Amino acid sequence: MINRFAATVAAEIISNKKVGAYHHIVFEVGEIAAQARPGNFVAISVGGENSSMVLRRAFAIHRSMDRGASGGVVELVVAPHGGGSKWLTGLPVHSKVSLTGPLGTSFGIPTEPVRALLVGGGYGSAPLFGLAEVLKSRGCRVDMVLGASSAGKIYAPIEGKRAVSSLTITTDDGSAGFHGKVSDFLPRIIEENQIEIIYSCGPMGMLEAISQIADAHNLVHQCAVEESMACGIGVCMTCVLPMRGDDGVVRMERSCIKGPVVDGESVIWNTKGSIPEGTWGR
């Protein structure tokens, strides 16, 4: 079921800073900040009053802070991609945007201290730092691997690293950290650190690769998926992906309310453009 704390607010931008290829943007959102959990996302209207862009844009919550009477804030890490995200990253402070959130599922937090590996691709690292803090506070050991096409697309703020025991960086072009894809380095890291659970967020191809590695190592893998979303609240059925339920049946599930955080094992990967055979109602 959809996040029961979700609400729509006029959120004021109180900071907007370029960080590498991204913009780190802080929004004053009031009470809903208190409800945000790592993995949740927000949906923002873009383009202003006479915008030709009719749909909201989804962004993972990087961090949220409830400051009691002085109101809550959420922070996002936004890549200027197309019209909507460019508009957003171009807004001056004090601008107000319509923001709906928190939406979707959050990363499951183990009740026992475990050895967790957090893997992020590009801006997919954004929700992982908040997650790392929560895991750390629960006594977990947290290792992190961040990958991107090049150095500028690695988002890893210094303060974010506090909660992390090790941070491995990889880039496709070798401009920072190791040269290669995150998946090339995971098996070794998993083994060396005796990882018990993997959390990931990033492009679908990366999540799929991690799922295979998690499978091979018999690890739980919670990943935040990213499908094109029209509504973000479960009413439009555009954002579906095939997932196997507890009953073994594969259904086209809405990634905005069954996700974005899902169990990597339950996803039928690499089916873009087709419905897997045996899917319910196919």
Next chain:
Amino acid sequence: MINRFAATVAAEIISNKKVGAYHHIVFEVGEIAAQARPGNFVAISVGGENSSMVLRRAFAIHRSMDRGASGGVVELVVAPHGGGSKWLTGLPVHSKVSLTGPLGTSFGIPTEPVRALLVGGGYGSAPLFGLAEVLKSRGCRVDMVLGASSAGKIYAPIEGKRAVSSLTITTDDGSAGFHGKVSDFLPRIIEENQIEIIYSCGPMGMLEAISQIADAHNLVHQCAVEESMACGIGVCMTCVLPMRGDDGVVRMERSCIKGPVVDGESVIWNTKGSIPEGTWGR
């Protein structure tokens, strides 16, 4: 033929001030300022890059100033009406807009000093002050009548009044000046000041009323008309109004290039919603 100096520039807003019900906005436009004549208008793109408003908005040039090397400016008086004009009046200084101009015809300036009456309705007063200065510099006596629905909608800047010998104000609700419509007061003013030519700008109904009065007094009447314009440059044929040509034939003429300033006598008034009988090609 279309204004041969017209060009499209990225114009920077260097001042934007609320004045009564309007906004007085100053744009840095470079060389085209030097070409602007009283009566010309500009056409501005509204709503920014992802705007759902695909057409430019037309605004009469209030004043233009060529400052040589330091570039030219044009000033507009904009009523926040619908989406486009509200967006424009809401822009902070240093914003840039795409501006095409100068467009259309300008008020004809008599070669001899004459006694001129300038009549403006609402923001229709905007182009009249620049005109008054030109007329004054040619030795004309200039009287002015400005009307609007209420006091806040009279636009009459103090510096603008310098060139004017008398200024009469009328409002529909009596909140400023005389209580009534401009047309109620014109006959008396025409007679008292021995007016030889009338220049006007304002709502079509007002222009029609003035045309009748001008006719009755056998005066030349140059008026700036306002029709819905899609292109402003003569290519779309949306802005037409029936006008009698020198050959006596009534044609649907484009108000953006045959106008906005036209000879009041040549316009077939009050035909909105129909084509007058005898119009060429009817």
Next chain:
Amino acid sequence: MNFDFSTSLAHAAFKNPIFTASGCAGSGKELAQFFPLHELGAIVTKSIMLKPRSGRATPRMAETPSGMLNSIGLQGPGIDIFLEKDIPWLLDQGANIIVSIAGETVEDYAILAQRLRGVPGISALEVNISCPNVENRGQVFSCDPITAQAAISAVKHNIDSQIPIIAKLSPDVTDIAAIAEVCRTAGADAFALINTLLGMVIDINTMRPKLAGKTGGLSGPAIRPVAVRAIYQVRSRIPDAVILGMGGVTHGRDALELVLAGASGISIGTATFGNPNAAITIKNELEALLIERGFTTFTEAVGYAHREEN
């Protein structure tokens, strides 16, 4: 203020004229988080088919200027689960329900109507005939007078007589009023105008159609002028036509346009995606606009743009 906002579609009454659009409100549960469903005139359910449907592959959507394409392919649980789960839940919420049905064959429509027969709490039936007919090369039912008529007749003969039948038409036809006329003859009590327009977006990077299903349905403000025209045309051709209007309604002023053109009710689709509370905001704005214009009842405004020149 003593303004009467109630409306009716044939013999079904609603407390106000703002409804959800089929396929744009999930099962109702998702929206109920944002406002109580009984605040709307009715919830129009996603078109339900006989069997469970996985729908089309992804990508299923593409944003377009002032609109969007979707190709959901009628994903849904099928009529059995729908009747067992969705309807009782909606009734529990105090919502007024209009059930939308869709078939692949004329027989499907007949069976769906039978299944809905006698189900308590259904205000009206919206018959989505803007979907492909598998027996006729996938041509959309409402694009052909013969299949349109057949689908509506099949419903008419199988549903309780007191349930109004609303034929939902596609705008992708040469003469929508002619299709409305045959549907009326076949027993339609009202028309839902309009369904989406067939469109396509090509991804300039992959250089192939963006949607897995290639074409999709265009909705949102972009199509509003087509919706207003369709409503106005049908109302002109059939002066007593009862119309549920939809297509790009995002603000109260948009709803008013459709009402003036002839709509007795307004469904809100794409606007909800941009703003979960859109339907409620539109309801309030429409009421204020009508009062401002001196109407004392909503129904006075329906089709007001057709009045004689004075």
Next chain:
Amino acid sequence: MNFDFSTSLAHAAFKNPIFTASGCAGSGKELAQFFPLHELGAIVTKSIMLKPRSGRATPRMAETPSGMLNSIGLQGPGIDIFLEKDIPWLLDQGANIIVSIAGETVEDYAILAQRLRGVPGISALEVNISCPNVENRGQVFSCDPITAQAAISAVKHNIDSQIPIIAKLSPDVTDIAAIAEVCRTAGADAFALINTLLGMVIDINTMRPKLAGKTGGLSGPAIRPVAVRAIYQVRSRIPDAVILGMGGVTHGRDALELVLAGASGISIGTATFGNPNAAITIKNELEALLIERGFTTFTEAVGYAHREEN
């Protein structure tokens, strides 16, 4: 860069594929102030009729979300003055000319073609059959296969054989590819897709249709997905169809979409109203996008979205 930007529509060659759209470039003179007309592939003239036409009453336009409605009603000087004044002037500018014609009867089309016969400097004829047929209750020619065919045949039998005939179709039909097929049979060498969609705006203050002509033609980015779909559909049904595409092209990326769908040329309409230099900007952007994607000739990209999956 050795990129070949030239294109052809049947047996007419153009140095680049960006044209003006009929009715959106005045007589050419007005645009010539902003750029030299010979920089475009061709100027498509406003549809010319036999006699002078006053066009419709005002208001003739209404802006809509990402689009606009127009109801000009084919105002123009008639074929005689057009041939005497507009054509020589355009030729003087070194412009490539596609003449657009429109008739009220099948005979009009025949006579117009005769008048254009032998006129030097005309690259192609665009036959606007998306206009009302006075002999058939004002139904649009291209909305009926029989009248569509008749109009095209009339032109075919009367124009020089070396002048390609481009049939301009309305999207307001149930099956645009079927109309294209009959036009082809009747002698059309190419198709212009699409003309405007029929739409309406109601003024919420006067509470009547905003346009004097009530309905108008919807153009601009809002209709682009419909244009892409129509082009793709016609190209799928008639794989060797030659298409001049139009509908909401505002940026180079939009033009690319239509090209990938199957357009060998692109006409720029409404975009020019928003930006007098739009056609030139689009031309430059399209060229850059094609080069970026590794095409060495424009024609390789035409219909590229139809290629087999690999």
